[in-house]
Amino acid sequence: MTSTALPPQTTSTLFPVNFSVPSKEWLREQLVGKKLSEIRTPALVVDRFVVERNGREMRETAQKLGLRLRVHVKTHKTIEGTELQLGDGVTGIVVSTMAEAHYLINSHLVASGKLQDVILGIPISPDKLAEAHDLSRRIPRFHVLVDHISSLEAIEAYCVAREEEGEKNVKFSVWLKVDGGYSRAGVPPTNPSSLHLAQRLHTSPHTTFQGIYTHSGHSYSSTSPLESLEFLHQERDLSLSFRSTLLASGIPVPHISIGATPSVTSASQESSEDLRETSKSRWEGVTELHAGNFIFMDRQQIRTRAAIRGEADCAVTVLTRVLSMYPDRGTILVDAGALAMSKDSTMQGGYGQVLGTRGEDGEDGWTLTKISQEHGIMSGLRTAEEWEEVKVGEVMRVVPNHACLTAACFPFYVVVDGRGREATRGGVREREGQGEVEELVVVDVWVPVRGW
């Protein structure tokens, strides 16, 4: 139980510079009530109506399956977004960074009992054990992921050291991260060393073994709910098969948590009856589903069809301003470049698409076809009328490829409410209406946490 294999470790704690956030109240004073054209660009716009609907529909899907839902907060990293994901009844989250953990555990969500359970969703590194141990005392349940024997040894060494200092019964609550086929993190379920690690997690005096955690990130490659459902079933079956192996070796597996936005959303496509029937036999042992991106959605999820209503399901857009127009080249220059959109890609191509510009036959709309640091090049205007409409200085809303990476570009989010109206490129109008376009007005500001 020593960790001679470990290199020297720092226990440097989170810097305030990575953790402090701008003042929401101050930003609200500056921004609430302003029209989109009055906002400094580029800016991230969140449609709260869509966030609420996406959250509700995901909870209904989990309910259909009779499974607990755990929401990933990395997409938005905000207190407000977490609250709308949790709704009534969900109490568990996954965080992608220690900064998110600190931010949310220090928020009113824990004090009010809405948030009770946090998993740090990336295998813990030895330098962050002290912080994790500290956090575990400020919320009912705080778990870490482990998928390497060295990490367990580091945990044990840390606990022994704390106990030598006089603290009693120092323990970490641990999930075993298992590779569900995505080949990113996680132990291979078929390897004997994985069983050995589970055994050690089960018997160690310094860990409470919670069970199996997988992530079907490869379900992002699917292009239909049926395909996504296939990924969910594969992940489920693989987890249950590994569970059987563990049970056969006398290792209890209290929990299995599986999922990703495309695969979990796809379950909503099955009828409740089918699901209930299936769940009796096939789902026994799986205790929860997890997903995160669903709360915002994006072009990648339009592609997987998790965003079943297309861009109407996308809660975030980048507000950008037209800087110039080059009709000779068929392009428009906007002020949303790579530092506002991120350079993540999607199968549809390009880096983002302007709301409300798709053709009637579903053809691509105005698309960011090229971006560099601060330049966004937009193409796809079809007619002389479209060219005539656009003005230097006007604002447009661009649906990003990958909402998680795009939201991470911004120090705060401007919140609007597009309820019951249809999006135009810079505002909204009555559904089915061809009339006047109305500008959206800022109703709130959300402040995410950044850094590590």
Next chain:
Amino acid sequence: MTSTALPPQTTSTLFPVNFSVPSKEWLREQLVGKKLSEIRTPALVVDRFVVERNGREMRETAQKLGLRLRVHVKTHKTIEGTELQLGDGVTGIVVSTMAEAHYLINSHLVASGKLQDVILGIPISPDKLAEAHDLSRRIPRFHVLVDHISSLEAIEAYCVAREEEGEKNVKFSVWLKVDGGYSRAGVPPTNPSSLHLAQRLHTSPHTTFQGIYTHSGHSYSSTSPLESLEFLHQERDLSLSFRSTLLASGIPVPHISIGATPSVTSASQESSEDLRETSKSRWEGVTELHAGNFIFMDRQQIRTRAAIRGEADCAVTVLTRVLSMYPDRGTILVDAGALAMSKDSTMQGGYGQVLGTRGEDGEDGWTLTKISQEHGIMSGLRTAEEWEEVKVGEVMRVVPNHACLTAACFPFYVVVDGRGREATRGGVREREGQGEVEELVVVDVWVPVRGW
């Protein structure tokens, strides 16, 4: 001179949240003297020795050509980096955002006279005119780029409004942005409307026409100095040809500024004699070169061979920690994902490469082959010995694909000095030495400005 064509504009000024930066002094107290293994990861590490050398060599190249150098600061967005780019004698910069302009114009660089001339390097949008006008009064020369008649009309309308309020002689110093073949921003030099815009800039009572500004961003596609030089010559000839058109129409062109890191660096490959000979005839009219990325360099510039010494010319690396190892899959998990590296690509493939791991025959080293938000998957370990060496919890330095986008991921930079030593993956050792690896120690912290 009215701007009826313009949509309603905001004049919202820069939010402090986008402009205030963490305290350098506080960060120095926390970090200076620490070893890399004691730094919280992921973190951006800047080797000041390499920054200084890159800066000096670029100034020598411009000097060889007998041209003024203007440095782009978007790569680092810091006061310290700007100072090392300016060296002795360079006084002009390009900024990519208003935040950079505010930050540097408010710094000691202007007060000390080192910084005298700023170009906002993206066509100005109507909502930022008030700010630009304000900045122009706090530094000897502040210029904006224009490449659309609507922007000029917005400038004129703004100036008229100010003069109606009693201010005298309100003017903007303007460069005409010309497309040098990159097809990003800029007017097409062969289009009659471009000549018309230049004419308007020349005659408007509210603009001082400075000349032609181009950017050969397409030179990033080159893979040899000779190819890059070709891009530089094309850009030069295109600019000079457009200048002739303007001169023939009675429009003076006081300045031409051209360049990009690969093309400008390539000029260093020519002998001074050749260059002087050439410059007599071919360069007349071009007054300055501009480039920015050269100060940091990256894998993209290793590819263009602007980084002639390969990774030894790369001044920034991402410090990352090993979270887990999966020998079955041949991969290592590190804590530098897409939010630490950016998802920009390079022709070599992957998202970054670990310092000091290239094979002796130049084969690829340990490479980030897959990244998601917070996960970095590293491949390329070749031997059982290499696998044996790596430990969970150890730190490594990864050369990014595109330093500008990677640096933008971090709220501060950790500065080291690798002078006279050879990089290993986590530290340095004596050049040519096979002996003990020594950890680098933090000597300074730089704080960049973010946002728009």
